[in-house]
Amino acid sequence: KNQVEQSPQSLIILEGKNCTLQCNYTVSPFSNLRWYKQDTGRGPVSLTIMTFSENTKSNGRYTATLDADTKQSSLHITASQLSDSASYICVVSDRGSTLGRLYFGRGTQLTVWP
């Protein structure tokens, strides 16, 4: 069964600190992996997208890594800000259909305290 598991479920850090969020997946055949940021009461916004051949992608203070062999990804946030408080969702796409089916994780709820 294709699944996407994220950890931790929730995380609290102090402003200015770094943190790393984890994503493990079993989706096959793999097409790409995305990280989305979802603010409370809003729709998700794409942060990064990585295909099989890419193992790192940065977007400002966000750096995503991908290990397609172990089927693991991480999202590293540097020098956290209060505005980073949100749910971070890992989304994996397969190549098994024209639609490119998306598999969503439940997200990691990050809270940044001043």
Added chain:
Amino acid sequence: EADIYQTPRYLVIGTGKKITLECSQTMGHDKMYWYQQDPGMELHLIHYSYGVNSTEKGDLSSESTVSRIRTEHFPLTLESARPSHTSQYLCASSELRDRGTDTQYFGPGTRLTVL
């Protein structure tokens, strides 16, 4: 900020009412989607469309229906709302590209509460 809009943002209605959740995008995207999301849970695809006059059911069984008469518009209708329909509904759109490589742009969502 993506040019995809949803109305209403919040809706509280009584059981048995017919409702339509509106979704429109101005990016000219062919593909559009409806997702259902409960607090702390993953998004579940309930409907999608490849273009005008194309609609398909998603992975999660839903009593809602959709239509795609215009490229930019993808409304979702519940003929008779029930408390079990209480949830957040997210609309998304993307370009018609190679399978799975397109980025989906999400609207702000509609929070539906059925009493």
